[in-house]
Amino acid sequence: MNATMSHTSAASLDPADWTQLRAQGHRMLDDMFDHLAGLRDKPVWQPIPDAVRGAFAEPMPSAPTPLAEAHQRFMRDVLPYSVGNTHPRFMGWVHGGGTAEGMLAEMLAAGLNANLGGRDQMPLELEKQMVRWMAELFGFPQTAGGLFVTGSSMANLVGVLVARTSALGGQSRKTGVERAGGGELVAYTSAAAHGCIAQAMSISGLGTDALRLVPVDADHRMDIVQLRAMVWADMAAGRRPFLIAGTAGTVDTGSVDDLNAIADVARTCGAWFHVDGAYGALGMLSPEVAPKLAGIERADSLALDFHKWGQVPYDAGFILVRDQADQLAAFATPAAYLSRHDRGLAAGSPWPCDLGPDLSRGFRALKTWFTLVSHGTDRMGAAITHSCELARHLQARVLAEPELEMLAPVALNIVNFRFRAEDGQDADALNTEIVADLHESGVAVPSTTRVKGQVAIRAAIVNHRTVASDIDMMVDAALAFGRRRRRAHGASVSPASSELAA
Ligand SMILES: *Cc1c(COP(=O)(O)O)cnc(C)c1O
Numbered sequence: 001m002n003a004t005m006s007h008t009s010a011a012s013l014d015p016a017d018w019t020q021l022r023a024q025g026h027r028m029l030d031d032m033f034d035h036l037a038g039l040r041d042k043p044v045w046q047p048i049p050d051a052v053r054g055a056f057a058e059p060m061p062s063a064p065t066p067l068a069e070a071h072q073r074f075m076r077d078v079l080p081y082s083v084g085n086t087h088p089r090f091m092g093w094v095h096g097g098g099t100a101e102g103m104l105a106e107m108l109a110a111g112l113n114a115n116l117g118g119r120d121q122m123p124l125e126l127e128k129q130m131v132r133w134m135a136e137l138f139g140f141p142q143t144a145g146g147l148f149v150t151g152s153s154m155a156n157l158v159g160v161l162v163a164r165t166s167a168l169g170g171q172s173r174k175t176g177v178e179r180a181g182g183g184e185l186v187a188y189t190s191a192a193a194h195g196c197i198a199q200a201m202s203i204s205g206l207g208t209d210a211l212r213l214v215p216v217d218a219d220h221r222m223d224i225v226q227l228r229a230m231v232w233a234d235m236a237a238g239r240r241p242f243l244i245a246g247t248a249g250t251v252d253t254g255s256v257d258d259l260n261a262i263a264d265v266a267r268t269c270g271a272w273f274h275v276d277g278a279y280g281a282l283g284m285l286s287p288e289v290a291p292k293l294a295g296i297e298r299a300d301s302l303a304l305d306f307h308k309w310g311q312v313p314y315d316a317g318f319i320l321v322r323d324q325a326d327q328l329a330a331f332a333t334p335a336a337y338l339s340r341h342d343r344g345l346a347a348g349s350p351w352p353c354d355l356g357p358d359l360s361r362g363f364r365a366l367k368t369w370f371t372l373v374s375h376g377t378d379r380m381g382a383a384i385t386h387s388c389e390l391a392r393h394l395q396a397r398v399l400a401e402p403e404l405e406m407l408a409p410v411a412l413n414i415v416n417f418r419f420r421a422e423d424g425q426d427a428d429a430l431n432t433e434i435v436a437d438l439h440e441s442g443v444a445v446p447s448t449t450r451v452k453g454q455v456a457i458r459a460a461i462v463n464h465r466t467v468a469s470d471i472d473m474m475v476d477a478a479l480a481f482g483r484r485r486r487r488a489h490g491a492s493v494s495p496a497s498s499e500l501a502a
Pocket residue numbers: 094150151152153154194196247249250251276277278279305317
């Protein structure tokens with residue numbers, strides 16, 4: 001059949017002319033390749049002009065716009081004003097850099113319009129293979145179940161929900177938490193844990209009051225002595241520890257909890273051992289980082305993101321559960337319209353919709369598979385090792401500059417530092433301004449956080465494109481902005497101090 005021949009009805013949304021669409025599609029692809037190949041010469045981020053923001057307040061269109069025109073608007077009004085996490089000098093928050101292969105895979109997945117809620121289809125075999133690969137990578141048994149989700153916020157929620165059902169029994173899904181008769185459930189995570197653990201407690205109906213935030217030690221790791229004491233006190237008071245969530249790579253400083261010690265405590269008190277490995281877990285691919293994750297193989301469930309250190313384009317979160325039966329117990333629900341068969345397209349049970357809250361879901365496994373197979377795990381691991389080396393390079397630069405100081409130890413790839421303020425100058429405000437100056441300059445994008453109550457300039461080096469000279473440019477620019485603000489401060493306080501002198 002001639003591919004250019006049109007068989008469209010008036011209701012179809014297919015193009016009238018595939019040849020024209022093909023040419024336009026190639027232009028769009030070329031534009032994206034040009035963008036990715038030329039990242040380094042562009043600003044990391046730039047403020048959105050009012051006119052550009054305002055242009056998207058238009059009414060919903062009733063008539064068609066040519067694709068070429070929509071594409072032009074994307075190139076002119078959207079692409080230049082995005083977050084910039086593909087850029088080698090993006091070090092803000094914990095964002096992955098993406099890959100061209102992952103981008104192409106997204107196009108293929110969208111072309112299939114694959115819905116991975118269930119049914120007997122090859123796309124699901126790719127997802128199952130990814131579950132087996134992750135079980136192997138993290139030393140989980142063959143009983144393991146897994147599921148792609150949006151991100152680790154959702155993966156941690158799934159982990160908490162599986163732990164809750166495991167503690168209260170399947171009947172609790174019917175009676176609700178209150179009338180399940182499982183006693184007063186309490187959970188533990190460190191004070192440095194991500195806020196989504198508390199959010200998961202809230203969403204699960206257990207409440208954040210039932211989450212104990214265990215203090216951290218000088219290295220920002222969960223204090224195990226305190227954990228034991230808190231567990232013991234709760235048990236003595238008749239409460240029931242049901243979940244301990246360790247973190248492999250805290251979002252603020254990259255610290256890794258002592259997972260073996262937490263596993264021991266969890267075993268002693270009969271609690272579920274969950275690991276939030278959102279960004280750090282894939283450090284398992286790096287021979288340098290892997291030993292720091294010892295004990296992760298003992299987790300009952302593990303949340304991780306392929307879209308951070310795994311460099312897969314957003315979004316690609318993942319939950320791995322030691323025993324798939326626990327996941328099924330928490331989520332599988334019979335429904336007539338989802339009935340299974342042993343043959344035909346309705347075969348292949350269990351389906352992903354039995355393992356988590358989503359029914360319709362995209363083909364996240366494809367971009368993850370493309371990224372992994374096109375680079376191989378050695379190169380993926382080398383990129384992770386390299387980002388840790390760059391963090392040590394940044395630490396060395398900070399230590400060599402008298403105007404800068406470190407605020408936390410470097411565990412993996414996250415560096416917290418700051419510009420020293422002058423006497424009488426507010427250091428928190430100063431460093432907050434320096435980071436905003438950096439953003440607006442387009443030179444580099446770190447973010448801020450608070451470490452022991454102090455505002456830190458936080459550089460999370462995740463992007464595989466970052467090199468040492470990018471780190472140097474960020475440090476040089478931070479120094480320049482810090483000096484300028486210190487001079488300005490000196491100028492603004494000098495009249496007052498001269499008055500004092502007079
Ligand atoms: C990023 C992160 C999360 C949240 O994951 P999302 O993918 O953004 O939902 C949770 N925990 C840690 C430690 C993280 O770094």
